[in-house]
Amino acid sequence: MKIEIIYGELANLLGEHGTQSLLAETFGEQQIIRTPFPHLPRFLVDDVDFVYMGPMTEQTQRLVLDLWRDQKELFAKAIEENTVFFFAGNALDLVGRSIRYEEQDTIQALSLYPFDTFCRRYDRVNEFVCATFNNMPLTGFRSQFTTHTGDAGAFPFLVVGQGNGMNKDIRTEGIHDRNFFATSLLGPFLLLNPSFTRWLFARAGYHGTLPYEKSLLDAESTRLEDLAGTFNRKRKLDAFFKAYKDRQNQILDASLPSKPPVDKPTNKEA
Numbered sequence: 628m629k630i631e632i633i634y635g636e637l638a639n640l641l642g643e644h645g646t647q648s649l650l651a652e653t654f655g656e657q658q659i660i661r662t663p664f665p666h667l668p669r670f671l672v673d674d675v676d677f678v679y680m681g682p683m684t685e686q687t688q689r690l691v692l693d694l695w696r697d698q699k700e701l702f703a704k705a706i707e708e709n710t711v712f713f714f715a716g717n718a719l720d721l722v723g724r725s726i727r728y729e730e731q732d733t734i735q736a737l738s739l740y741p742f743d744t745f746c747r748r749y750d751r752v753n754e755f756v757c758a759t760f761n762n763m764p765l766t767g768f769r770s771q772f773t774t775h776t777g778d779a780g781a782f783p784f785l786v787v788g789q790g791n792g793m794n795k796d797i798r799t800e801g802i803h804d805r806n807f808f809a810t811s812l813l814g815p816f817l818l819l820n821p822s823f824t825r826w827l828f829a830r831a832g833y834h835g836t837l838p839y840e841k842s843l844l845d846a847e848s849t850r851l852e853d854l855a856g857t858f859n860r861k862r863k864l865d866a867f868f869k870a871y872k873d874r875q876n877q878i879l880d881a882s883l884p885s886k887p888p889v890d891k892p893t894n895k896e897a
Contacts, residue, residue, distance in 0.1 A: 628832060631660040633668050633680040634691070641770060643681030643715060646815040650679060652838040653828065665694055670710055671701040677831040678705075682716025682813070685728075685746070691721060692736060699737050706739070706807045711831040714809035715816055717773065719802065720744040722809065724777060740802055741778040742793065748772055756790030756812055757854060758800060764851060765820045767812025775811075784810055806830055821847055 635647050651659055654677075660669050664687075670678045683691070695702070702722075706712070720726050720736065726744040727733040736744070751772040758765050765785060775793035784801030792800045793811070801810035808827065810816060817824045821843035825836075837843060 628654055628658050628677070629660055629669075629673075629675045630654045630658050630677045630831075631662055631669050631675045631679065633662050633678065634664045634683070634687075635661055635681070637664055637687050638681040638683040638718060640682040640684070641716060641813045642815045643813075646679065646681060646715065646817050649815075649818060649824075649838065650677075653835075654833065664690070667694065667698065670705050671698050675705075675710060677828070677833075678710060678712045680714045680718040681815075682718060685717075685726075688717065688720060688726065689734060692726075692734060695721070695737060696735065699739065702737060703739060706805055709806045711806040711827065712808060713817065713827065714802075714807075716811060716813055717744075717771065719809040719811050720773065722802065723775070740804070741781050742775045743777045744773050744775055746773045752791070754790045756785075756787060756800065758785035758787045758790075760785050760803075760823065763823055763826070765816075765823055766850060766854070767810065767814045767816045767819060769812055771811055773811075784808055785812075818843065819847065819850070 630650055632647055632650060639647065660675065662668050668678070669675055714722070722739040723736045723742045723744055724738045724740075725733050725736050726746060729745070729747045749772065752769055754769045756767050756769055758767075769790065774795075779793040780797045780799045782802045782804045783799035784803035785799060787798045787800050792798050800812065801808070814820070817827075821837055821840060825840075828837075
């Protein structure tokens with residue numbers, strides 16, 4: 628398998644070194660393509676099974692967009708061919724139409740999806756977000772001074788139950804298009820949500836276990852139990868937690884090798 632980490636030396640803010648370690652330990656360092664800046668990503672010119680990019684500074688965003696704008700068609704082609712992507716934090720902003728800074732300039736983004744990013748410095752939102760994807764409960768943290776306008780809900784990834792969506796007027800978060808997944812949420816998100824991570828990696832062709840999987844799953848379960856206990860009266864999260872347990876069991880059962888059928892004794896043998 629080929630797993631590409633794009634600009635890991637720059638796009639690694641807010642705990643995303645953890646995601647890079649998860650990828651290396653899951654797939655093996657020999658399978659990892661660590662593309663350094665300012666090289667173009669490998670997925671633009673070669674088959675890659677899984678592409679990851681994490682959050683970065685605003686200055687790095689500008690440099691990346693300057694480098695990538697002429698590659699929009701190749702980027703879109705990789706998405707259309709079902710390459711699996713996961714973009715975390717403000718890597719999401721790169722695939723919108725523009726990034727506008729309050730009382731400053733606006734820079735053109737890749738225009739792969741019909742939303743815009745508005746940056747209001749020193750007006751940071753920090754919150755815990757509880758959401759679902761295909762009835763799978765997921766959690767993450769938002770820490771950003773941006774909001775997303777335009778048709779931000781056109782390609783929804785998550786349906787938000789607690790916290791805000793891509794802006795305060797919608798209840799969806801992130802981008803999901805074929806096998807392209809992007810979210811502003813942090814955590815790191817893939818470590819916080821190992822059941823989803825197992826499902827996502829399977830889309831790239833990986834059907835093994837995660838490193839420290841039991842600990843990750845136990846922590847995920849405890850986190851959601853605590854959430855249900857804290858917010859149950861107001862949010863009625865018993866059903867949310869039950870959905871998580873059911874979905875986790877489905878994922879784990881599907882990954883186990885099938886057991887051979889047991890022959891029932893015939894009347895003569897009995």
